[in-house]
Amino acid sequence: MTLAALTKPWAATSYGFLDASAKRELRRKMLKAIAVPGCQMPYASREVPMARGWGTGGLQVTLTLVNPQSTIKVIDQGADDGVNAASIRRFISRVSGAAETWDTLDASIVQSRHRVPEETMREDQILVLQVPNPEPLRGVEPNMSIARQMHADADYGRLWLTLYEQLVRKGRIMQGAAYPSLVNGRHVMTPSPIPRWDVPKLNMARHLTFLSAGREKRLHAVPPFTRVEPLVFSDRPYRVEDHADLVCRRSGIAGYFMNEIPQDSGGSVFEVSDSNLGIKAIRRAEGEAVEIGATWYENGEYSA
Template sequence: MSLATLTRAWEPMSYGFLDGSAKREVRRKMLKAVAVPGCQMPYASREVPMARGWGTGGLQVSCTLLNPKMRVKVIDQGADDSVNAASIRKFLARVSGAPTTTDTLEADLIQSRHRIPEEILREDQVLVLQVPNPEPLRPVQPNMSIARQMHADADYGRMWLQLYEQIVRAGRVMQGASYPSLVNGRFIMTPSPIPRWDVPKLHMAKHLTILSAGREKRLYVVPPYTRVEPLVFDDVPYRVEEHGGLTCTRSGATGFFMNEIPQDDGSSAYEISDSDFGVKSIRKREGEEVAFGATWYTGGEMEGQGR
């Protein structure tokens, strides 16, 4: 053995930033996560040149998957041009040479914080969701070791009790985003802080979703064609945000998840949260020919989703 066999030729930075060892770790754990849908897999999350909590989990997955032929889209709160999305997109392109896009239809890999695009993702697309807190049980059990044991035992009684208490107190489930959902009938997962509007998009989807929490060092997967069922009682159906009837003041489109913009006169205006979809809708209204993909919601309703 010589030093040369242990080392490699000097490079200013590894391709995709992560070194081989980091990538292999993420790969191994991604495969295990596919095999046990919704189960949080611990992984040796590395530091990356971005602060923890700013998408370092998603970043490690993207850095592992990317190659110069994969087109990447990055969104934050639905927007491609928010500062954090711009920063991550620039980093990914810089370290991998991957081409970028804002159009959901053109993307091979979509890294997102807090939203799933409105256009239906295809079988060949991969969605990477950034996860701040991977543990759905944390509100009822902050200790990670105990929570893990509860998952092992499928001991979800306290989770149900919490939802029940909310219904008794407030007349409804008060969970906003991050709605806890049962994956493949076995593990409760948090779908990351996506709105309730987006959770049904994971159910029996054509695409692969990888959820990764860098700070908490856990990743989990929703494979294609996998059941993702929000926790609900038989007599209290799951309800997405009441956005189905709202109209985007900028594009005139109706029936999608909206940003609420407070107005000086005390009222609210709305704009489509999925910025690329919003831009396409405006261009269409202005008479341009625009390619839209099919959307999960039609007329503000999702098929098979009682509201």
């Protein structure tokens, strides 16, 4: 063995920003995460040029997956043009040479903060969700060693208790986002703070989902065709937000998840949260030939 055989020629940057050892570690953990769906796998979570808590976990997964043939879409609460989304998308593109897109249909990797796109994702697409708090038990068990033991024992009684308390106190489930969901009948995961509207999209999906928390240094995955069941009582069915009848004031489309915009007059108007779906609907209404893919929800009803 020679010294030269153990080294590589000097380069100013690593392709895709992360160095080779960081990628190898992420690859190993991502394979394990797929093998045990919904189970949180610890990883080292390297520094990236972004503050922890702003999507560093998702970014590291995307940087591991990306290659020059990739097409990247990044969304922040459904919008492609938010500062966070635009900055992450531009950064990924700059360090990898991957193409950028706003269109869910064109993307090979969709990195997302807190929404799943409305257009049904295909079997060749990867959804990378940024997760602020990957531990569904954090609220009921702050000690993470005990929480780990609870996952090992599949001891999720206290999560059921919080849902029961919400029903008793308010008459309905108050959990708006990060609804605890049972994956593959074994591990309860937090699906990141996506609204209840988006949780059914992960159940028996065609695409592969990674959920990565950079600050908490854990990632988990939902492979395609994996059961993701929100925790519900059998006599209180799971309900998504009542957005089926809301109409987007800009694009005129209805039956999708909406952003509520309060007005000075006291009322509210609504805009479709998946902003590029709204943009495509507007362009189509103006006569352009725009392809809008099949959507998970049809007329406000989950149909896939």
